[in-house]
Amino acid sequence: MNQRLVALAVLGGLIIIAILGSLFTVEEHEQAIVFQFGEAQRVENPWGEEANAGLKLKAPFIEQVVYLSRRNLEVDLRPVELLASDQERLVVDAFVRYRITDPIRFYETLRNERGAQDQLQTIFDSTLRDVLGRVSQTDIISGRRAELMAEIQNVADSVAEAEDLGIDIIDVRIKRADLPQENYARVFERMISQRTLEANLLRAEGTERAREISATAEREATVIRADAQRQAEIIRGEGDGERTRIFAEAFEKDPEFYAFYRSMEAYRKGLRNGTTYVLSPDSDFLSYLDDQQGPRGRR
Amino acid sequence: MADNNSPWGPKGSKPGGNGSDGGKSPWGGKPSGNKGDRSPELDNVIEGFKNIKRRSGGSGGKGPNRRPGGGGGGGGLGDLRLGPLGPLGIAVGVGLVLMASTMVYTVDQTERALVLRFGDYVRTEGPGLKFKLPSPIETLYKQETEIIRRDTIGGNDFSSLMLTGDENIVDIDFTVLWRINDLANYYFEVEDPAGAVRAVAESAMREVVGKNELQQIITTDRLAVTTAVRDLMQETLDEYKAGVRVVEVQLQKADAPDQGGVVDAFRDVEDADQERQTRINTAVASQNTIVPEARGEAAQILQDAQAYRDRVIAEAEGEAERFNKIYEEYRKAPEVTRQRLYLETIEEVYGPAEKVILDSEGGSGVVPYLPLDQLGNRARQQGAQ
Numbered sequence: 001m002n003q004r005l006v007a008l009a010v011l012g013g014l015i016i017i018a019i020l021g022s023l024f025t026v027e028e029h030e031q032a033i034v035f036q037f038g039e040a041q042r043v044e045n046p047w048g049e050e051a052n053a054g055l056k057l058k059a060p061f062i063e064q065v066v067y068l069s070r071r072n073l074e075v076d077l078r079p080v081e082l083l084a085s086d087q088e089r090l091v092v093d094a095f096v097r098y099r100i101t102d103p104i105r106f107y108e109t110l111r112n113e114r115g116a117q118d119q120l121q122t123i124f125d126s127t128l129r130d131v132l133g134r135v136s137q138t139d140i141i142s143g144r145r146a147e148l149m150a151e152i153q154n155v156a157d158s159v160a161e162a163e164d165l166g167i168d169i170i171d172v173r174i175k176r177a178d179l180p181q182e183n184y185a186r187v188f189e190r191m192i193s194q195r196t197l198e199a200n201l202l203r204a205e206g207t208e209r210a211r212e213i214s215a216t217a218e219r220e221a222t223v224i225r226a227d228a229q230r231q232a233e234i235i236r237g238e239g240d241g242e243r244t245r246i247f248a249e250a251f252e253k254d255p256e257f258y259a260f261y262r263s264m265e266a267y268r269k270g271l272r273n274g275t276t277y278v279l280s281p282d283s284d285f286l287s288y289l290d291d292q293q294g295p296r297g298r299r
Numbered sequence: 300m301a302d303n304n305s306p307w308g309p310k311g312s313k314p315g316g317n318g319s320d321g322g323k324s325p326w327g328g329k330p331s332g333n334k335g336d337r338s339p340e341l342d343n344v345i346e347g348f349k350n351i352k353r354r355s356g357g358s359g360g361k362g363p364n365r366r367p368g369g370g371g372g373g374g375g376l377g378d379l380r381l382g383p384l385g386p387l388g389i390a391v392g393v394g395l396v397l398m399a400s401t402m403v404y405t406v407d408q409t410e411r412a413l414v415l416r417f418g419d420y421v422r423t424e425g426p427g428l429k430f431k432l433p434s435p436i437e438t439l440y441k442q443e444t445e446i447i448r449r450d451t452i453g454g455n456d457f458s459s460l461m462l463t464g465d466e467n468i469v470d471i472d473f474t475v476l477w478r479i480n481d482l483a484n485y486y487f488e489v490e491d492p493a494g495a496v497r498a499v500a501e502s503a504m505r506e507v508v509g510k511n512e513l514q515q516i517i518t519t520d521r522l523a524v525t526t527a528v529r530d531l532m533q534e535t536l537d538e539y540k541a542g543v544r545v546v547e548v549q550l551q552k553a554d555a556p557d558q559g560g561v562v563d564a565f566r567d568v569e570d571a572d573q574e575r576q577t578r579i580n581t582a583v584a585s586q587n588t589i590v591p592e593a594r595g596e597a598a599q600i601l602q603d604a605q606a607y608r609d610r611v612i613a614e615a616e617g618e619a620e621r622f623n624k625i626y627e628e629y630r631k632a633p634e635v636t637r638q639r640l641y642l643e644t645i646e647e648v649y650g651p652a653e654k655v656i657l658d659s660e661g662g663s664g665v666v667p668y669l670p671l672d673q674l675g676n677r678a679r680q681q682g683a684q
Contacts, residue, residue, distance in 0.1 A: 025417040025418045026418055026419075027415065027418030027419075028415065028418060028419060028420045028486075028487045029486065029487040029488075030418070051419075051420070052419075053415075053417075053418045053419035053420065054416060054417045054418060054419035055416075055417035055419075069490060070487070071487065071488055071489055071490040072488055072489045072490060072495075072539050072540070072541075073490045074490055074491060074494065074495060074498065076498070095498050095502070097495075097539065137466075138466070141462045141464070141466070141509040142463075142464040142509040142510050145506050145509055145510075146506065170538075170539070171535070171538065171539070173498065173499065173502040173535070174502060174505070174506075175498060175501045175502045175505065176458075176461075176501065176505055177462070177505065177509070178460065178461065178462055179462065179468075184460070184468065184556075184558065184559075185559060187466070187467065187468050188468070188556065188558060188559035188560075188561050189559070191467050191468065191513075191555065191561050191564065192559070192560060192561055192564040194467075195561075195564035195565055195567060195568050196564060196567070198568050198571070199564075199567045199568045199570070199571035200571070202568065202571035202572050202574070202575045203571045203574055203575060203578075205575055206571075206574055206575030206576065206577070206578035206579055207578055209575070209578070209579045209582065210578040210579055210581060210582035211582070212582075213579065213582035213583055213585075213586050214582050214585060214586065216586070217582075217585065217586035217589045217590050218589060220589075220590050220593065221589045221590055221592065221593030222593070224590070224593040224594055224596075224597045225593050225596055225597055225600070227597065228596070228597030228598070228600040228601050229600055231600075231601055231604070232600045232601055232603065232604030233604070234604075235601070235604035235605055235607070235608045236604050236607050236608060236611075238608050239607055239608025239609070239610075239611040239612050240611060242608070242611070242612045242615065243611045243612055243614070243615035244615075246612070246615040246616055246619045247615055247618070247619060249619070250618075250619035250620075250622050250623055251619075251622065253623075253626060254626060254629075254630075257626060257629060257633075257637075258622070260637065260640070260641075261622065261625065261626075261640065264640050264641065264644040267644055267645075267648050268644055268647055268648060271648045277649060277653070277654050277655070278654075278655045279649075279654055279655070
């Protein structure tokens, strides 16, 4: 009884193992190579065909499965220090995205993603130097960055194709293209000198504008005053002219009387108190003092 | 790789993280596609045990110790079945319960779930209580797709320094806000999509910064830079079919570098700009004083002149009128008036004055002595009184 039970259990176990061994699953994001005694037989859910994931059959024990990714994979490259065509040093840090397009070739040449990473690192070390060494630093940093990335991708893709690695390089991106840290101090100095220059210019501009404004203001003030002075003289002249005209008009009637009258006025004002007069009795004023007939009598 | 011959063995990365997953339970691991397959198998096993029991019962029926005072063999058999089948029944029951528990799951409002049947993508489920075939037939991959993820890039000394288009260095820390907008692509298309977002962000930011000038980046173009980075990132990630939507790129910091006194130099430029404005303002202020003052002065000068003119004219008119009046009267009696005017004037003039009268005829031949200095003194004393 015990032997039968054991035999049955062993048989059942073998059946279960056989069933388990003949089934395998491939996930949507995987492709699976089926090997028979180490020889690749077929690929399940390969890239480039309609997705065909799910439960798969294989011959138990004799067929083995190796899974590879079907996704877009990343290789983060080591930073490369290179010399641009204008002898400027640059540290370029890039990453690559690729996809396994031919799993069997991929398995043959690179075995796994780790192998791909090493191989791509080697390819890109030289590709980056080749492509970026031909152009100037400014082109790498700004002007033609996108274009250069496309070129690097093309070169690397053709290398990968030539080596028949079973991969497709989807994208190459320069993450960083910066100066080596030793060169920063130099750039900082230049930036500071540029700023100093700018600051000085701003201050000088301020002084310039201020002087200009002050001078303009002073000129304006002077002109305003001078103009007023000119008008004032004209107005005074008008007054003086009018005065002259009024006098002339009045005094013209009898110039002789005016002379007399005005003389009298002038004496009154001009001959002040305290003046000592030496008079002759012959004078008009004293004419009656001398002779009651007055000047007429003497004449 | 050689030990991958078991279909469940190498699936360490099995999605969903379901505990009862991955063939750990012998029942869960049963690879049969549906219940129809399983039932005959189970029946066979049960049948097998039945047979064993029956045979053992038949052969060992003499044994009195098995059932003391045993009646019918059938009754004994029925009792015997419960004994060995008990643990098996319990195991089957527990297996079924475990399986059933993997058929029900919930998806949170913030989540979406991918349902995979033996790894093959079947459907995407939204929030709520959902059902699926038990593990490992159908497995789940859940992610919080609606939640916005933040990635802050930069922050340490040198990785945040970037070269600008005018070959300056700018210090930039920024944050990328993103979320999953296509969970299937996010899971199936790209290895480490979150890492890809970071790498693409760094690349895009440096590309955009490399195209712009320092002054613009740190002042006016901050928004333009973030928009350009977002667009460039989105474009690249769409190329990868990463299933990621870049919501926003925020510049935490976009300044001149702290190192080497560069920041001070930049601040000095700002100071200089302020100083420039101050100088100009001071000048304008003095202009605003000088010019109106001059205008006031000018008005004064004009008013003075007008006053002078009006005064002079008025005086002239008055004087002329006075003369005219006198002249009118004079014409009526010229001789008398003239005499009167003369005498009145002389009277006024000579009246208070010192006078010396000398007869010119009588004094001829004699030189009269005139103490002119004394006369002058007296006159002065009089004037003082």
